[in-house]
Amino acid sequence: MKYEDYVHIGYKPSKSDLICEFYMEPSKGVPLKRAMGAIAAESSTGTWTELTTVKPYMKKLAATVFEMQKTKRGAYIRIAYPIELFEPGNMPNILSSVAGNIFGMKDLKYLRMEDIILPKRIATSFKGPKYGIKGVRKIFRKKTPLIGTIVKPKLGLKSKDHAKVAYEAWVGGCDIVKDDENLSSQSFNRFSQRLRTTLRYKRKAEKETGERKGYMINVTAETMEMLKRKDLVADFGNEYIMIDIITEGWGALQTLRDKSRSRVIHAHRAGHAAFTKIKYHGIAMPVICTIARTIGVDQIHVGTAVGKMIEGKKEVLENVDACKRKYYNIKPVMPVASGGLNPNHVPALHKIFGNDVIIQMGGGIHGHPKGTRAGAKAARDAIDAVMQGIPLKEYPSKELQMAIKRWG
């Protein structure tokens, strides 16, 4: 089969097909049809030349470009992949096909994977989220946005100082405290010591506030070490673990979900923007949300639209949609807004996300002029103000008013 033979615009995919949407631009001098076909060929059964080793029984395995919408420089296309191409329950295998060699082909100037829809039999061969939005809500018994913080400075605090910052945040009003993405088990703050100490302060905070508090401790490491840390977290009875899904990788994330019977899994996406940022090449964030949801994380960072990170409102809403859209019996994932946020952002965030969101502020809490506890109170008060329909500036909270003055 030639590349062009993989293109049949108007072909009706089977219900069991895996569907991918791509944006593509052909390289100079390469006809559009050839370039489109090259994607479907290389990601299924084809290569650059005619082979002598093809068997008649394998014809049904070819992928098909079945939709195309031309743009000025290229096209949006949809490709249908027969389900037999993939090994159920093996995400690295699936991605090696549909998000593998194709990004580096000479025939293509740019290629961006925009979306992926797994057929039911493949999607449900993974575990999916154990908790998802409803499960997370049950833990905290709240219907409003949850408020979280990241212990800051992101690296460098000793275990006890780390735990004290967490305590101040919880007592001030945070529901959740998390490690930052690059904290794992450094010499100044060993994992087991941090877990032990921070949980002691968590219990203290729960007692003093009468509220449930969450601690998302970062278990990112080589798979076996990661599992040991996960087990230690379970031994200590903590609900949450957190994992850097991109730098950890899909093979180990599957393992974490498989072996984790009852931890809530929080997914940090550090590193994603190396391939999500350029709008015409790479992999779009909704694809990452879908893969992570399929494997089974319960919460995932989806951008803020208003903080220190890229991604405007449109992109963030697309990410949220991937977390929450109808997806067989697979639970929706709780979206997390994190990165450069402070209490002033809360009304805008609530407009974008509604109630189903964890709003995380790091610097926006620990940078409060009166310190972490006041910062946490300001953040919590901002949520209360929004839920009551009161403009932030009119809300009777001196901590919130100071935060407005500092960053408003």
Add this chain to the structure above:
Amino acid sequence: MKYEDYVHIGYKPSKSDLICEFYMEPSKGVPLKRAMGAIAAESSTGTWTELTTVKPYMKKLAATVFEMQKTKRGAYIRIAYPIELFEPGNMPNILSSVAGNIFGMKDLKYLRMEDIILPKRIATSFKGPKYGIKGVRKIFRKKTPLIGTIVKPKLGLKSKDHAKVAYEAWVGGCDIVKDDENLSSQSFNRFSQRLRTTLRYKRKAEKETGERKGYMINVTAETMEMLKRKDLVADFGNEYIMIDIITEGWGALQTLRDKSRSRVIHAHRAGHAAFTKIKYHGIAMPVICTIARTIGVDQIHVGTAVGKMIEGKKEVLENVDACKRKYYNIKPVMPVASGGLNPNHVPALHKIFGNDVIIQMGGGIHGHPKGTRAGAKAARDAIDAVMQGIPLKEYPSKELQMAIKRWG
């Protein structure tokens, strides 16, 4: 500390620092110094606002921008990271710092990680390659480039047909046969069946040719399943395993190396071009080579400069340099050229790579007019011709002459 405080051009890094080189462009309106500092801050201890929780003892942990070379639109910079920032033996952790959030910061228009140099104490906390170039050479007892093929079509052959294609390639002259990156354990070609059958044909080929032959079988899967497959390969006494390092991920790759005492590990890089292709953003391939070498793969795909994939000679040589440059006591990794190659490319490849390379041809062998065996002979003859300094067109091999006619 403000972002700008992370910049000290002229600062002399400590020998124990981890060094990264980046290309960066600030976003519109953001001063260069602020943007450079933002990278060092976010990837070490800083954030977007002043914190109340900083402790005096952690000041020594800040990363420092110590070199800068301005370009028209931005700058090449080098950043020194104190070793204490990282957990030895934890690659995902290291990458979450130096290749994490920074790609998505609003202050930066583009950011590309160009190189990474791990200090000795971190680099040697990983296993490194067990075999490397010398070890691979020992297996095949050859000093010339090794010739390999990928069983094609890349997906769809039943186990027995797969094994027969491998057999034809070995008998024709290939040293090595490998699975393609998206073949794992599909219903038409189960892993254990393929392993069993292909190894039977490998033994037959070894007996008939009197040569050692290699079979690189793809173990890419969820970590535990991957380890099971690795064990099965060991039980069958096969030297090689192959892994898709990008879609599998670093956590699981470390596990594979840790648990693999004596398999040769072949690294396929399917998916890399999602973040390596755009020259001004993402992560450059030499970084990937260095990370994979540090963890301990023995062979890795580095591009071809002449085949169906992107990457010119300059890029390929940079990748090769990362595989072979002096790196404490860590062995050099065997570079693999693969992607759209046929026998006509051999002289050019030899000029680029020298003898230390595995030249893989898929379509360029199985697309030979007379079939796989003749294709393999043509490929092998092309190597022989180059080693003897004879132009391909003058080499007395009808298989090679047919290949020249087909693709020359």
